[in-house]
Amino acid sequence: MTIQQVAATGTATPSAAGSTQLAGVFASHPDRRYVMFGGKGGLGKTTFSAATAFWLAQQGKRVLVFSVDPQASLSDIFQQDIFGKGPVKIIDNLWAQEIDADRHIKEYQQEIRQKILDMYGLEEVPQEIEDYIQAASAEPAMEESAIFDSVVDIVNQGDYDYYIYDLVPLGHALYYLSMAKVYDEWIAKITHLREEMREYEEVAARMKRQKEVDEDQILGELQYIRGRINSASRILTDKERTAFFFVVIPERMILIDTKKAAELFAKFDVPIGGYLVNRVIPEDLEGQSIPAYLRNRIVMQRGELDEIRRTLGPHVLGYIPELERDVTGLPMIERVAGLLYG
Numbered sequence: 001m002t003i004q005q006v007a008a009t010g011t012a013t014p015s016a017a018g019s020t021q022l023a024g025v026f027a028s029h030p031d032r033r034y035v036m037f038g039g040k041g042g043l044g045k046t047t048f049s050a051a052t053a054f055w056l057a058q059q060g061k062r063v064l065v066f067s068v069d070p071q072a073s074l075s076d077i078f079q080q081d082i083f084g085k086g087p088v089k090i091i092d093n094l095w096a097q098e099i100d101a102d103r104h105i106k107e108y109q110q111e112i113r114q115k116i117l118d119m120y121g122l123e124e125v126p127q128e129i130e131d132y133i134q135a136a137s138a139e140p141a142m143e144e145s146a147i148f149d150s151v152v153d154i155v156n157q158g159d160y161d162y163y164i165y166d167l168v169p170l171g172h173a174l175y176y177l178s179m180a181k182v183y184d185e186w187i188a189k190i191t192h193l194r195e196e197m198r199e200y201e202e203v204a205a206r207m208k209r210q211k212e213v214d215e216d217q218i219l220g221e222l223q224y225i226r227g228r229i230n231s232a233s234r235i236l237t238d239k240e241r242t243a244f245f246f247v248v249i250p251e252r253m254i255l256i257d258t259k260k261a262a263e264l265f266a267k268f269d270v271p272i273g274g275y276l277v278n279r280v281i282p283e284d285l286e287g288q289s290i291p292a293y294l295r296n297r298i299v300m301q302r303g304e305l306d307e308i309r310r311t312l313g314p315h316v317l318g319y320i321p322e323l324e325r326d327v328t329g330l331p332m333i334e335r336v337a338g339l340l341y342g
C-alpha cells in the first residue's frame, strides 16, 4: 500500500495512521467551544486548526479560526491574504482571522496616552511618560498582554459556535495561557505607572490648577481589567469549555520537549484533551522496495510509537499519516479533515 492509499482508506490497526477518536471527543463534549492545538513549531498546529475548522463548518457550525502569529500561517494554508483584515469568510460557516499584533500594540499605547491626558487634563504627554510607554511596550509581557487583549475581544464579541485558536509555538503559547500571571505583571506595570504619575501629579495639578486627580477612575480601570482577566483565564482553563490538544510527531526530541511542556501546562491548570501523532509513515511501505533512508525512518518511528503508546497510552486520540505533499488549499485541508474526523 502507498502512503496515499493508506491516507485514503484510513486503515485502522492500533498503530495505523488515519484513525482518530477526535470526532467522538467533539460529539461527547459539545460545550467545548474553544479549541486549541498546541505543540512545537512545524508539527501541524495550523494544519489541524484549519482542518478542524473546515470539518466543524461542514457540520453546520459557525466557526472562527484565528491566529496572532505574524508568520501569517493561516494566509498560507487558505491561500488567501487575510492578515489584519478582520474575519474573512472562507467557505459557508467558516471565517479566518489573522490579528495584526503590531497594530494592536500601537492602539494600546495610544489608549494609555489618551487616558493619561484625560486623567491629568494635560495637552500633551510629558516626555518622561512617553519614554516610559515606549519602554514598557517593548517588553514582552506588555506586548503579549496587548495581543491577548485582542484575543479576549474576539472571543467576547463574536457569535461563533466554535473558536479555534491557531497557537504560536509552545513557549509562546504557554505565555498566553498563563495569562493570569501575564496580567498580574501587566497590572503591576500599570500600578507602577500610576505611582510614577503621582510624581507628575503635583506638576500637572499646578499646570492645570487642578487640585485632585480622580483616583477612582484609575482603580475602576484596574478592576475592569481584572474582570477581563478572570473571564479569559476561566475560559481557557475550563474543562467544560476548552479543548486543548497536543500535536506531536514520532521523534525522540519532540517527545521529550512535549512532556516538559505538558507538565507546565498542567501547572497552569490547562486541561489537556489528548494527543495527536502526526506525520506517521505507514508501516506497510516496509514490504515494498523502498530506499534505505525511508526504511530506517520507519524503524526509528516504530520505536518512538512504542514509547508514545507506553507513556501516553489512552491519551493518544489518533495517528495521522505523512502525506505526499504539504497541506495548503481547501482540497488538502478537506483531506486532512477526513483523516482527522473520519
Ligand SMILES: Nc1ncnc2c1ncn2[C@@H]1O[C@H](COP(=O)(O)OP(=O)(O)O)[C@@H](O)[C@H]1O
Pocket (backbone or CB within 6 Å): 039, 040, 041, 042, 043, 044, 045, 046, 047, 048, 073, 278, 279, 280, 320, 321, 322, 323, 324, 325, 326, 327, 328
Ligand atoms: N501529515 C502531514 N503530511 C505532510 N505534510 C504535513 C503534514 N502535517 C503538516 N504538514 C506540513 O508541515 C508543515 C508544518 O505544518 P504546520 O501546520 O504549519 O505546523 P505548525 O502550525 O505547528 O507550525 C506545513 O508545511 C504543513 O503543510
Ligand SMILES: [Mg+2]
Pocket (backbone or CB within 6 Å): 045, 046, 047, 073, 166, 167
Ligand atoms: Mg502554525
